Amino acid sequence: MSLRSALRAQTADCHAAVDTLFGSFNLSRTQDYKAFLRAHARVVPSVEDALENGGIGRLLPDWPDRRRAHLLAADILKLDDRLPGLLPQPVLRCEAAVWGAAYVLEGSKLGGALLAKAVPDHLPSSYLSPQGLNGVMRLFMDRLDASKIDDPSVAVAAARDVFDLFLKAGQVELEAVP
Numbered sequence: 001m002s003l004r005s006a007l008r009a010q011t012a013d014c015h016a017a018v019d020t021l022f023g024s025f026n027l028s029r030t031q032d033y034k035a036f037l038r039a040h041a042r043v044v045p046s047v048e049d050a051l052e053n054g055g056i057g058r059l060l061p062d063w064p065d066r067r068r069a070h071l072l073a074a075d076i077l078k079l080d081d082r083l084p085g086l087l088p089q090p091v092l093r094c095e096a097a098v099w100g101a102a103y104v105l106e107g108s109k110l111g112g113a114l115l116a117k118a119v120p121d122h123l124p125s126s127y128l129s130p131q132g133l134n135g136v137m138r139l140f141m142d143r144l145d146a147s148k149i150d151d152p153s154v155a156v157a158a159a160r161d162v163f164d165l166f167l168k169a170g171q172v173e174l175e176a177v178p
Helices: 003-010 012-022 030-054 069-078 095-118 133-146 153-176
Strands: none
Touching: 003 012, 003 095, 003 133, 003 153, 012 095, 012 153, 030 069, 030 095, 030 153, 095 133, 095 153
């Protein structure tokens, strides 16, 4: 079983939980959209930094172009909102863990592209609408498939940890939406 297949199969429950939770935000309402972005801003910068500390640049040479925390911060600031506190950075001690965490962040781009359609045109959505998604995602999946990870359990654990961060952040922000 490829690493991608193992990640997909063994994190499907987490993915479904995150999709359900974030589907609770009404992105056509400015307050919900702000909360949605703040939830992501609690997680994305931390995970991106953890990926860099874990050596993602060796695995994905185009990593700097994949970062989205700056797009997220810009959208939040354009909405005259505040940047929230960050959740703790995951510790990614090996290549397998880096792949697992990257799988979640990269996969969120696909979901974001779908969610961007619900955001009214007058609201900023650069975070949800990264450029060149098709080719970038294909390259990521090719690299993931070519990885030499024998035991996917560490990658799966890291992916589940990142999904859990998104769940925690989403719950905090959803509870604060009026």
